Amino acid sequence: MFETVLVANRGEIAVRVIRTLRSMGVRSVAVYSDADADARHVREADTAVRIGPAAASESYLSVERLLAAAARTGAQAVHPGYGFLAENAGFARACEEAGLVFIGPGAGAISLMGDKIRAKETVKAAGVPVVPGSSGSGLTDGQLADAARGIGMPVLLKPSAGGGGKGMRLVRDAERLAEEIAAARREARASFGDDTLLVERWIDRPRHIEIQVLADGHGGVVHLGERECSLQRRHQKIIEEAPSVLLDEGTRAAMGEAAVQAARSCGYRGAGTVEFIVPGDDPSSYYFMEMNTRLQVEHPVTELVTGLDLVEWQLRVAAGERLGFAQEDVRLTGHAVEARICAEDPARGFLPSGGTVLRLREPRGEGVRTDSGLSEGTEVGSLYDPMLSKVIAYGPDRATALRRLRAALAETVTLGVQTNAGFLRRLLAHPAVVAGDLDTGLVEREADGLVPDGVPAEVYAAAALLRHASLAPAGASGWADPFDAADGWRLGGVRAWTAHHLRVAGHDPVTVRVRSTPDGGTELLLPGHDTPLRGSAGPVDEHRFTCALNGVTRTFAALPDGTWLGRDGDAWHVRDHDPVAASLNRAARSGADSLTAPMPGTVTVVKVAVGDEVVAGQSLLVVEAMKMEHVISAPHAGTVTELDVAPGTTVAMDQVLAVLAPAETAVETPAEAAVETPAESPAGSPAEKETA
Structure with missing residues (x-):
């Protein structure tokens, strides 16, 4: 067994690998970019090496720097995790040439299975059924479009060099082929450095089922059962489970044997996954999609139902050991389900989010496991x-x-940091999910119903009540000047309301009015309510408190920055809102629409210039973040009067990118009006008071 292993990755998978290394008594080496200098995987490793600046191309994707770190720390092997260079044949070959053991398959197997076109041809020759699609590599845009029309719509465009849903495009309209092919090539080039595409027949309402395989270097190959990965959004898995409720023992054995044959066809070694697409109404008709030549994100569900540590077996196989068991020794016991927590905002169309983790609580307990790279x-x-x-x-x-x-x-x-935890919880309670009636389109069809339409009234009530409490004067020796009290009292009249102007990111601003009642209670006037509601907020304890509104009580976690989170996993960022500044900004724009960044990221494409006339729906810019593209389109016909970014510009969420004047009012914007909206008041600042 190795003495020292370098983990060429970051985040939760690096922490996960380090945990097994520690249990086996193997010294772990972490690597980090400048952005990860204080990351959890860095602190948990036995030693850590800086490998470059924040950009992945200059750090985690730099083969030269990773090999230098391995040499510097005396590592004998490299574990690539998943993502980055995990399925890069050149990296595996470079490790071997440097005298390092690559903990994964050989470069030949990675190269073969990493090329989806060659992979399909190889496994087809081994008797494994494949999805009908284009043949040959290096097809031009025109050849891809012709192949798609020959197969018949709808079709799926897929990058030949990658996985994880990056660059995949479902096309139902032949008229959109040229646009979708161009977009798929851009994403593929950005994610994998290779824009080669293939096209496959799309099977409506399919299920995505994959088989975990494990192979040693002595000819031993077994499968460890299947994982159901049909709950996906934009071709990205979000919920996985083992085993699948769809398969009976006969189908499970047949698919398992097909996966073993696929692994044998490329001389596979280590842990890998063979992915199949399965018609939901005919599980016996399954088709090979691709083979992932690495550890999968969802490997924990297989570990829990088999009792095997897959990272440990990766290490043992890489060190030359034989598998210590045969196919008949593999038993699937119980059931496991995994949810992926991602930095994204379901209420804003699942756009990537960001920020600082201010408070963290990760679940533990009977039957619960959390794999995480987070810390406060x-x-x-x-x-x-x-x-x-x-x-x-x-x-x-x-x-x-x-x-x-x-x-x-x-x-x-x-x-x-906004996450999808609440969305996933509601998804897992959906009747179709509970019944096991799954397909890869279920999440997209049901997403709108799983995202709350608006912010719950209790959120605004809690924010207003705590802001109101912050207005209480801090008197000396327990005495406070009564004229400083913000309770709305006035001589000979009904108590006045105090207005709190609040805004939640992604939602229109609201005004909540609060006043004290003679009996010592509190009333609130919330938008959409004609009569006052009785409300109260409990004392803040460890940043947790309760808010009662007309008998409905909700528990929150909160921090002074204005971040709120309910028990169902949904978070809201409540900020003070300045209606005067907003009004001035709208007037300054002279009726024009400000096109803003929907997420923090980088502008990659700018298709217009100031003065250009555009039509409704026309693509104007592309913003990319976390390997995801978002197209900014014209909301209506008009003229571009301002353009504040260029390709390569880094932008914050809600930053103005361009201004579009409607066709009927398309005039040049005055220079003095081109000033951005004044920054909002810091959360927790005194709310504006109405005068009596």
Whole structure:
């Protein structure tokens, strides 16, 4: 066994690998960019080496710097995790040439299976059924479009060199092929450095089922059962489970054998996954999609139902050991389900989010496991993948595992960074999910119903009540000047309302009015309510408090920065809102629309210039963050009067990118009006008071 292993990755997978290395008595070496200098994986490793600036291309993707770090620390092997260079044949070959053991398959297998076109041809020759699609590599845009029309719409465009849903495009309209091919090539080039595409027939309402394989260097190959990965959004898995409720023992054995044959066809070694697309109405008809030549994000569910540590077996196989068991020794016991916690905002169309983790509580307990790279103080930016952690639940049956996972997500707190935890909890309670009636389009069809329409009234009430309490004067020796009290009292009249102007990111600003009542209570006037509501906020204890509004009580976690999180996993960033500044800004724009960045990221494409006339729906700019593109389109016909960015510009969320004047009012914007909206008041500043 190795004495020292360098982990060429970051975040939760680096922490996960380090945990097994420690249990095996193997010294771990972490690497980090400037952005990760204080990251959890750095602190948990036995030693750590800086490998460059924040940009992944100059740090985590630099083969030269990773090899130098391995040499400097005396590492004998490199574990690539997943993402970055995990499926890079050149990196595996460079490790071998440097005298390092690459903990994964050989470069030949990575190269073969990493090219989806060659992979399909190889496994097809081994008798594994494949999805109908284009043949040959290096197809031009025109050849891809012709192949798509020949297959028949709808079709799926896929990068040949990558995985994880990056660059995949479902095209139902042949008229959109040229635009979608161009977009898929851009994403593929940005994610994998290779824009080669293939096209496959799209199977409506399919299920995504994958088989975990494990192979040693002595000819031993076994499969460890399947994982159901059909709950996806934009071709990205968000919930995985093992085993699948769809398969019977016969189909499971047949798919497992097909996966073993696929692994043998490329001389595979180590842990890998063979992915199949399965028609939901005919599980016996399954098709090979691709093979992931690395550890999968969802490997914990397989570990929980088999009792095997896959990272440990990766190490043992890489060190030359034989598998210590045969196929008949593999048993699947119980059920496990995993949820991926990502930095994204469901209420804003799942756009990437960011920020500082101000408070963190990750679930533990009976049957619950959390794999995470987070700690309080972690900065979540737009440079790396948005996945932050994984919460996994195990039980003797599927119903128990689902129940435990829903409860665990309800207790997950990641204050300061918006996540999808609440959305996942609601998804796991959806009747189709509970029944196991899944397909890869379910999440997209049901997403709108799983995202709350607005901010709950209790959120605004809690924010207003705590802001109101902050207005109380701080008197000396327990005495306070009664004329400084913000209770709305006035001589010979009804108590006055105090107005608190609040705004939640992604929602229109609101005004909540608060006043004290003669009996010592508190009343609130909330938007949409014609009569006052009775409300109260409990004392803040460890940043947790309760808000009661007309008999409905909700528990929150909170911090002074204006971040609020309810028990269902949803977070809100409540800030003071200045209606005067907003009014002035609208007037300054002279009726024009400010096109703002929907997420923090980098502008990659600018298709217009100042003075250009555009039509409604026309693509104007592209913003990229966390390996995801977002197209900024014209909301209406008009003229571009301002353009504040260029390709390569780094932008913050809600930053103005351009200004578009409607066609009927398309005039040049005065120079003095081109000033951005004044920054909002810091959360916690005194709220504006109405005069009596």
